[in-house]
Amino acid sequence: MNDSVFHRLYDEYHQDVFQFLIYLVKNRHLAEDLMQEVYIRAFRAFDRFEGRSSEKTWLFSIAKNVAIDHFRKTAVRTKHSMEYFDWETQQLVSSEKLPEEVSLLNEDKVFLYKALDTCTGDQKMVIIMRFFQDLSIAETAEILVWTEGKVKTTQHRAIKALREKLVAREGGDDNAE
Amino acid sequence: MTMPNNKWTDDSIEDLLKDFPAIKDGRPKERVYNQLVQTKPTKKPRKPWLPILIAALAFIAVGILVSSIISQNGIDFAQTRDDSSNAAEESSTTMKESNELSEAENSTSGESDQFSAAQVEDIVRTAVYENMIGDQTVMTIGLTAKAIVVPVTFLIPAEEIASDFKSLVPTSLELYQKYADDINEKILGFDNYHPYIGTFEKTATGIRHVLPQDHQYDKASANVSVYFNTLSASFNNVDQIEVSNEDGSAAEFSQIGPVETIVPIQENLAYYSFAIENGDVYLAPGYDMPFASASEAISSLTSSPSDLYGATILEDLVFQVTETDELVSVRFETEVDLNAVNQLDAVRMIESLTLTAGSFGKRVKVEGLQPVNWNGFDFSLPLPIPIAPNLLEWPAQ
Numbered sequence: 385m386n387d388s389v390f391h392r393l394y395d396e397y398h399q400d401v402f403q404f405l406i407y408l409v410k411n412r413h414l415a416e417d418l419m420q421e422v423y424i425r426a427f428r429a430f431d432r433f434e435g436r437s438s439e440k441t442w443l444f445s446i447a448k449n450v451a452i453d454h455f456r457k458t459a460v461r462t463k464h465s466m467e468y469f470d471w472e473t474q475q476l477v478s479s480e481k482l483p484e485e486v487s488l489l490n491e492d493k494v495f496l497y498k499a500l501d502t503c504t505g506d507q508k509m510v511i512i513m514r515f516f517q518d519l520s521i522a523e524t525a526e527i528l529v530w531t532e533g534k535v536k537t538t539q540h541r542a543i544k545a546l547r548e549k550l551v552a553r554e555g556g557d558d559n560a561e
Numbered sequence: 562m563t564m565p566n567n568k569w570t571d572d573s574i575e576d577l578l579k580d581f582p583a584i585k586d587g588r589p590k591e592r593v594y595n596q597l598v599q600t601k602p603t604k605k606p607r608k609p610w611l612p613i614l615i616a617a618l619a620f621i622a623v624g625i626l627v628s629s630i631i632s633q634n635g636i637d638f639a640q641t642r643d644d645s646s647n648a649a650e651e652s653s654t655t656m657k658e659s660n661e662l663s664e665a666e667n668s669t670s671g672e673s674d675q676f677s678a679a680q681v682e683d684i685v686r687t688a689v690y691e692n693m694i695g696d697q698t699v700m701t702i703g704l705t706a707k708a709i710v711v712p713v714t715f716l717i718p719a720e721e722i723a724s725d726f727k728s729l730v731p732t733s734l735e736l737y738q739k740y741a742d743d744i745n746e747k748i749l750g751f752d753n754y755h756p757y758i759g760t761f762e763k764t765a766t767g768i769r770h771v772l773p774q775d776h777q778y779d780k781a782s783a784n785v786s787v788y789f790n791t792l793s794a795s796f797n798n799v800d801q802i803e804v805s806n807e808d809g810s811a812a813e814f815s816q817i818g819p820v821e822t823i824v825p826i827q828e829n830l831a832y833y834s835f836a837i838e839n840g841d842v843y844l845a846p847g848y849d850m851p852f853a854s855a856s857e858a859i860s861s862l863t864s865s866p867s868d869l870y871g872a873t874i875l876e877d878l879v880f881q882v883t884e885t886d887e888l889v890s891v892r893f894e895t896e897v898d899l900n901a902v903n904q905l906d907a908v909r910m911i912e913s914l915t916l917t918a919g920s921f922g923k924r925v926k927v928e929g930l931q932p933v934n935w936n937g938f939d940f941s942l943p944l945p946i947p948i949a950p951n952l953l954e955w956p957a958q
Contacts, residue, residue, distance in 0.1 A: 390597070394590055402586040416588065416596075417942065423597050457887070485584045493577055515578035543571050550569045 389430060390423065397440060400517060401447045407512050408451045410480035421450045441526040444519070448509065448527055452476075455505070472506035492550070499549045507542035514539055596939055598692040684937035685904055687844065688912045688947030689714050698722050700736045701949045702744065703794025704751040708783040709835055709869050710790035711751070711843045712797070714949040715740075733796050734761055734768050741795075743956065750839035754791065759807075767799035772812050779814030790848040793825040800824070826851070831858040832916040832950065833870035834909060842905075844913055844950045845870065846920070855889045855921035856882040862913055873913035875902055880929070888943055889918040893929030904936065911938060912947060919946035 401422060406415035425446050437445070455476050478501070481487075486497050500508040506528075513519045513527065514535075521539075525532045586593070689699060697716040704711050717740070722729060725739055741756040759772040770792070772778070778788040792802050802823040804812040812820045829852055835845035850866060852858035859882050863874045874880070880893045891914060899907045911927070918925040924943035933940045 390594060391590075394593065398590075398593070399583070399585055403584045406584050406586075407581075413941075416586065419586065419593070420597055420942075423593075483584055485582050489582070493581065496574070496577060497581070511578060515575065516581050518579075540571075543574050546574055547569050547571070550574070 389427065393423070393426060393439075393443065397443050400440075401443055404444065404447055404512060404517050405451060406483055407516050408476065408478070408508075409454060410478045410483055412483065414454070414480065418447070418450050418454060422447045425450065437526050438523075441523050444513075444517075444523075444527045445529075452505075470505075472504065474505055475501060475503070476505040476508050477501045495550065495553060496546060499546055502549065503542055503545050506538050507545060510535060510538045511542050511546075595937070596942060685908050686912070686937075686947075687905070687908055687951060688916065689716065689949045689952045690945055690947055693952075694948070698731065698736065699949060700733070700740060701794060701797060702737065702741060702755065703791035704744075704746055704749065705754050705787050705791060706751045706837045707869055708787055709845055710787055710794055710848060711835060711837075711845045711951060712794035712949065713749075713843070713951040713953050715744075715953055715955040717955055732763075733798055734763065737761070737795055749953070750837040750841055754787070764801070764803060767801040767803070768796060769803040769805055771805050771807055773807060779816050782816045785814055785816050786849060789823055790826075792823055793827070793848065797825045797827050828920050828922075829853070829858065830917070830920045831861050831866075832873070832913045832920075833862065833866065834873045834913070835870055842909065844873070844909060844916060846916075846950075854884065855918050855923050856884050858917045858921065859889060859891060859914060859925075862910075862917065873910050875906060875910055884923065887923055889914075889921075889923050889925045891925060891927045893927070895929070897930050899930055899932070899935045908936065911944065912950070915944050915946050916950055 398419070402415060402419050405418045405422075406412060409415055409418065422443070426443060429446070455478075458478075482494065482497065486494060489497075500511060503511070509528065510524060513524045514521070519527070521532050521535050524530075525535045528535070530538075686693075694716060696719040698719070699714060700717055701712050701714045704713050717736075719729075722731065725731075726735060728735075731739070737756070738761065744755060746753050746755065757770060758776055759770055762769045762771060777784065779785055796802055802825065804820040804823065806812050814820055826848055827846075830846040830848065831850070831852060832844040832846050834842055836842045847861075847866060847870060852861065863872055863878075863880075865871050875897070878893055878897060879895070880891050882892075883890045911930075914925045914927065924946055926943045927940050930938075930940050938944060
């Protein structure tokens with residue numbers, strides 16, 4: 385590992401990537417473990433990083449892969465199933481308690497955050513990237529290796545799904561659409 | 562308060578989502594770094610090798626050898642625990658007092674760019690870890706004493722490799738052919754076994770050992786076992802080792818008949834303590850005693866499986882073992898104060914756990930060892946798997 389690479393990646397991206405991971409998996413210790421794995425994979429691949437994407441999207445794409453691997457392993461362990469795990473269509477559910485920072489939020493936000501677990505994996509990922517991480521459509525597309533159109537569509541569907549859940553919670557569907 | 566339904570528009574939901582708080586990692590930068598340098602990446606083929614070396618660690622090998630080497634290099638082994646500036650102690654404070662993480666961050670933020678290899682100089686290890694390798698080349702060779710095979714590992718400087726080989730990445734066979742004869746096994750306290758008689762050739766699937774007629778490797782069953790296990794240890798990264806006669810026919814050993822192709826054994830083994838005549842202690846895999854599970858292998862470390870192999874778990878310690886697909890959890894029933902036991906024995910105990918679990922492709926999480934951050938180990942996390950056991954100083958004499 386190259387010390388100077390670590391310092392630079394840490395200084396520029398550590399908190400953003402950590403936040404991305406903890407919003408995905410909820411648990412702080414788990415996010416710390418996954419963050420370590422992100423660095424390890426980044427160092428291993430650093431020589432091959434040729435600047436085809438920005439360093440930021442490159443690191444986020446590693447973090448996304450690390451997180452999906454975690455969800456895949458959890459799915460295999462809990463379901464004792466080696467079936468193919470399709471993160472985009474399945475849910476990225478973490479049974480952990482809410483991060484403390486989220487549990488202190490108002491009930492709408494807590495509900496929204498919990499509702500992400502009931503969205504499909506691609507919707508949860510896009511919401512976290514676009515809104516929690518403030519990544520642009522182009523950046524999100526690059527990280528997920530999607531077209532920008534797919535990011536927009538997924539985001540739209542995610543917001544629609546969240547709205548339906550919010551409305552359903554309140555027992556009325558008159559304004560659902 | 563909850564908004565009425567007609568407030569749930571795309572915009573209002575997006576506004577809410579945009580208003581989620583930042584969640585910070587409260588760990589100081591150096592703690593992230595220290596955890597990183599002691600973390601072994603997930604399973605990866607052995608080959609030479611990635612960045613940075615912690616030079617001092619290369620000297621911290623085993624027993625008597627250690628002390629003489631250490632004194633030559635200005636590292637005071639005895640002061641390891643007392644050195645208040647060392648990284649382990651620093652991180653043990655931050656770990657134990659997790660509520661004060663933000664304070665720790667404040668107090669260290671000004672120097673966060675300063676830490677480097679020097680911080681881990683005082684850490685004692687007997688095995689080789691990825692972060693110790695830097696641009697050096699790893700050479701593991703199976704030495705033998707009392708018919709037990711011990712894989713020992715050397716880190717050969719890049720300059721030496723560059724001057725001795727055309728390739729910067731020599732194979733284990735090339736390393737063996739160049740250096741095996743230079744390793745003074747007698748001085749290290751082992752039998753004078755290497756180099757093998759006969760010749761070696763590369764094959765499509767590994768290597769072939771071509772034996773002359775008068776070889777002695779099949780003289781007794783113990784000899785055969787030592788032969789196979791030294792080959793396994795020395796050429797652990799080849800797929801297959803064939804053994805043939807000079808005429809190309811497959812070798813036949815008097816004890817076992819035709820020698821089948823050897824697939825180097827590195828998996829499903831337990832690493833026991835093994836003392837040679839001069840008192841040096843090594844971690845030796847029980848090559849001929851594989852286990853069905855990591856839990857069983859680790860449980861076996863509490864007692865001697867034979868007269869020669871010793872338990873690595875410190876006396877009277879009792880633990881429970883559970884395992885998942887990736888992790889072995891070892892929970893000591895009563896807390897163990899590592900500062901109250903011999904440091905090297907404790908390191909060997911911990912590394913026998915990690916090496917044994919590693920031979921099953923798993924990492925180990927240990928509970929019940931105190932302090933939680935000790936000698937560079939962070940017991941709050943799964944421990945890194947060593948790349949290879951029994952680091953010795955190079956050049957080997």
